[in-house]
Amino acid sequence: MMEIKFIERKDLKEKPDMSTVKFGSQFTDYMLTASYDEANGWHDWRIEPYGPIQIAPTAVVLHYAQTVFEGLKAYSVDGEAVLFRPDQNFARLNRSLERMSMAKIDEVEALTALKELLKIEKDWIPTGEGQSLYIRPFVFGDDHTLGVHPSDTYKFMILLSPVGGLFSAGTMGTTKIYVEDKFVRAVRGGVGEAKTGGNYAASMKAQEVAEGLGYDQVLWLDGVEQKYLEEVGAMNIFFVKDGELYTPELNGSILPGVTRMSIIEFAKDAGYKVHEARIPLTDLEAGLKDGSVTEVFGAGTAAVVAPVGELNIHGNKYVVGDGNVGPVAQEIYTTLTGIQNGKVEDKFNWIVKVDE
Amino acid sequence: MMEIKFIERKDLKEKPDMSTVKFGSQFTDYMLTASYDEANGWHDWRIEPYGPIQIAPTAVVLHYAQTVFEGLKAYSVDGEAVLFRPDQNFARLNRSLERMSMAKIDEVEALTALKELLKIEKDWIPTGEGQSLYIRPFVFGDDHTLGVHPSDTYKFMILLSPVGGLFSAGTMGTTKIYVEDKFVRAVRGGVGEAKTGGNYAASMKAQEVAEGLGYDQVLWLDGVEQKYLEEVGAMNIFFVKDGELYTPELNGSILPGVTRMSIIEFAKDAGYKVHEARIPLTDLEAGLKDGSVTEVFGAGTAAVVAPVGELNIHGNKYVVGDGNVGPVAQEIYTTLTGIQNGKVEDKFNWIVKVDE
Ligand SMILES: Cc1ncc(COP(=O)(O)O)c(C=O)c1O
Ligand SMILES: Cc1ncc(COP(=O)(O)O)c(C=O)c1O
Numbered sequence: 001m002m003e004i005k006f007i008e009r010k011d012l013k014e015k016p017d018m019s020t021v022k023f024g025s026q027f028t029d030y031m032l033t034a035s036y037d038e039a040n041g042w043h044d045w046r047i048e049p050y051g052p053i054q055i056a057p058t059a060v061v062l063h064y065a066q067t068v069f070e071g072l073k074a075y076s077v078d079g080e081a082v083l084f085r086p087d088q089n090f091a092r093l094n095r096s097l098e099r100m101s102m103a104k105i106d107e108v109e110a111l112t113a114l115k116e117l118l119k120i121e122k123d124w125i126p127t128g129e130g131q132s133l134y135i136r137p138f139v140f141g142d143d144h145t146l147g148v149h150p151s152d153t154y155k156f157m158i159l160l161s162p163v164g165g166l167f168s169a170g171t172m173g174t175t176k177i178y179v180e181d182k183f184v185r186a187v188r189g190g191v192g193e194a195k196t197g198g199n200y201a202a203s204m205k206a207q208e209v210a211e212g213l214g215y216d217q218v219l220w221l222d223g224v225e226q227k228y229l230e231e232v233g234a235m236n237i238f239f240v241k242d243g244e245l246y247t248p249e250l251n252g253s254i255l256p257g258v259t260r261m262s263i264i265e266f267a268k269d270a271g272y273k274v275h276e277a278r279i280p281l282t283d284l285e286a287g288l289k290d291g292s293v294t295e296v297f298g299a300g301t302a303a304v305v306a307p308v309g310e311l312n313i314h315g316n317k318y319v320v321g322d323g324n325v326g327p328v329a330q331e332i333y334t335t336l337t338g339i340q341n342g343k344v345e346d347k348f349n350w351i352v353k354v355d356e
Numbered sequence: 357m358m359e360i361k362f363i364e365r366k367d368l369k370e371k372p373d374m375s376t377v378k379f380g381s382q383f384t385d386y387m388l389t390a391s392y393d394e395a396n397g398w399h400d401w402r403i404e405p406y407g408p409i410q411i412a413p414t415a416v417v418l419h420y421a422q423t424v425f426e427g428l429k430a431y432s433v434d435g436e437a438v439l440f441r442p443d444q445n446f447a448r449l450n451r452s453l454e455r456m457s458m459a460k461i462d463e464v465e466a467l468t469a470l471k472e473l474l475k476i477e478k479d480w481i482p483t484g485e486g487q488s489l490y491i492r493p494f495v496f497g498d499d500h501t502l503g504v505h506p507s508d509t510y511k512f513m514i515l516l517s518p519v520g521g522l523f524s525a526g527t528m529g530t531t532k533i534y535v536e537d538k539f540v541r542a543v544r545g546g547v548g549e550a551k552t553g554g555n556y557a558a559s560m561k562a563q564e565v566a567e568g569l570g571y572d573q574v575l576w577l578d579g580v581e582q583k584y585l586e587e588v589g590a591m592n593i594f595f596v597k598d599g600e601l602y603t604p605e606l607n608g609s610i611l612p613g614v615t616r617m618s619i620i621e622f623a624k625d626a627g628y629k630v631h632e633a634r635i636p637l638t639d640l641e642a643g644l645k646d647g648s649v650t651e652v653f654g655a656g657t658a659a660v661v662a663p664v665g666e667l668n669i670h671g672n673k674y675v676v677g678d679g680n681v682g683p684v685a686q687e688i689y690t691t692l693t694g695i696q697n698g699k700v701e702d703k704f705n706w707i708v709k710v711d712e
Contacts, residue, residue, distance in 0.1 A: 024502025065553025146380025184545030197421025198554020
């Protein structure tokens with residue numbers, strides 16, 4: 001196992017009010033860094049004071065966007081730090097790295113490094129209802145030439161950022177979604193299934209336009225025919241039709257969400273019929289019209305479940321169900337957050353303790 | 357006009373052997389930087405010693421690839437520094453910035469800044485046959501939060517890098533191209549026409565596979581049907597059929613090349629019929645089979661013109677013409693490089709002098 005150098009800082013930061021802290025705006029006292037080159041592999045692992053980094057102005061990431069990231073959370077359960085399926089995030093990190101022709105990381109080493117960092121930063125994990133410590137692992141190419149080719153050197157970093165509860169239990173809000181039929185995020189044969197920066201840069205204009213129209217997020221359609229459901233902003237999408245669950249299949253252009261996967265496993269176990277399929281937008285629209293679609297919700301690490309109250313499809317506005325949080329979304333939310341908070345039995349073995 | 361602060365360095369670097377220097381590997385003594393925020397607009401313009409920069413580990417470019425770049429060249433003509441159509445590059449920079457929801461730059465200020473930098477770095481412009489000073493302007497988001505949204509702050513930089521002649525006159529080589537029918541670079545509704553990092557990150561895997569098969573570059577097809585010609589690596593594509601020129605039309609998913617545009621203007625003026633169209637790969641393949649297609653060449657700032665000697669289409673290998681440089685490619689190359697080097701009259705007014 002690798003050695004991790006700990007560079008201690010003199011003064012620790014004051015911790016923010018965890019109930020009001022804005023996503024991704026505050027960071028803990030330390031960050032993890034490691035470097036890669038062909039001769040040494042991943043080396044020079046450090047836990048060092050959080051702060052600016054030095055980078056060559058020619059770094060591949062600055063010019064050609066060779067970068068991938070992950071997002072997961074640590075929760076505090078009875079004073080103990082736990083993680084939700086971190087192995088899935090590091091496995092996906094490696095799939096993204098592979099797709100982007102970047103150096104892969106030993107998944108056990110990456111998880112070990114994260115645990116070491118969390119042991120030091122334990123006091124930063126908020127303990128309030130729905131609160132957690134967001135974890136951002138990322139890797140980027142920092143090579144020193146301008147040729148368009150994969151970098152020879154990489155940097156791996158982990159940042160930690162406390163997040164207040166998005167919803168307190170029983171008061172989940174609903175979100176308004178705009179179905180995007182002009183801009184395209186990803187296409188088969190592209191990099192849509194990789195968690196790589198370019199996918200997010202490519203989504204900003206559409207997000208801006210949707211916000212201008214009063215919507216929270218964009219629902220993307222497939223890049224080829226612009227007819228099939230893909231995913232929402234930083235979430236996968238589900239709907240409930242005649243009591244059964246539907247979600248787009250993994251087709252290469254959507255991100256295989258850890259939340260999506262967990263919902264499918266839980267729902268099947270709970271007796272729901274779950275359809276992973278190529279789903280025409282027209283099927284969803286018909287179900288909204290005739291009332292057979294009773295719930296639509298997004299699924300991702302940030303909100304776990306984000307019920308959709310209104311959908312705009314080609315200018316037609318549909319209220320989903322009665323516009324409030326539906327029972328299936330509520331059940332999934334309660335169970336998944338319950339498992340994360342230690343209030344519901346972890347029968348799927350999803351929880352990993354930091355101190356073990 | 358803005359003020360540019362000059363931060364002088366003590367020792368200048370030794371200049372490399374310009375005839376052997378590798379593209380993008382050596383940089384001059386200085387670089388230009390400027391910063392953007394909403395309150396101050398673009399400000400803090402500096403010409404400072406070339407070297408590493410400081411960046412927040414949360415910078416939007418590192419996570420969500422909000423970055424665009426440009427590429428152009430300075431040439432030395434009788435001891436005077438000249439640029440080729442820099443206004444086109446800065447206009448394209450702003451179109452890319454717009455597409456990526458980034459802060460735009462005053463094109464006159466950007467060109468002024470570049471000229472100031474070049475006046476200081478004049479001695480770095482190589483004077484040999486086919487040699488030039490490559491110019492890399494780029495802009496990236498360096499904001500300090502992890503939310504997926506456009507950055508509030510940006511950095512603009514210009515780096516300079518001497519390049520040896522790719523070909524000396526009359527000895528242009530030919531390149532081997534692999535027509536990519538699995539991976540996709542861009543799709544209509546996406547960001548293909550923006551010179552943004554994600555497009556290049558998305559191309560690396562295919563480029564790696566093609567190189568593994570013995571090819572120099574990939575010819576991309578459209579993302580929707582994978583049937584129509586798009587562009588090559590970092591070049592637009594042309595072919596000559598029955599003495600007439602063909603190139604894919606600007607459709608939103610290919611980069612509007614300055615070289616492409618210049619070739620079209622020159623060729624029309626020289627009496628060629630030029631077709632900008634949606635071109636099925638099958639048309640090109642049929643022309644290669646029956647001999648009506650006599651030349652294929654890439655067009656871009658790096659090589660100006662890169663004649664294609666061999667094309668691999670779905671596993672079938674086609675030698676183009678007699679496999680050597682054809683007369684049309686040669687005429688275009690001689691004229692465009694002649695205008696750049698001051699050996700051919702600049703009848704289109706493409707040359708901009710740095711000292712004026
Ligand atoms: C594009 C996209 N889709 C879906 C998701 C949901 O994935 P996960 O459940 O792993 O958070 C994310 C990320 O968080 C995302 O960025
Ligand atoms: C994708 C792509 N296509 C085409 C070109 C050619 O453009 P230009 O002639 O402006 O160099 C480039 C860049 O250089 C490019 O990166």
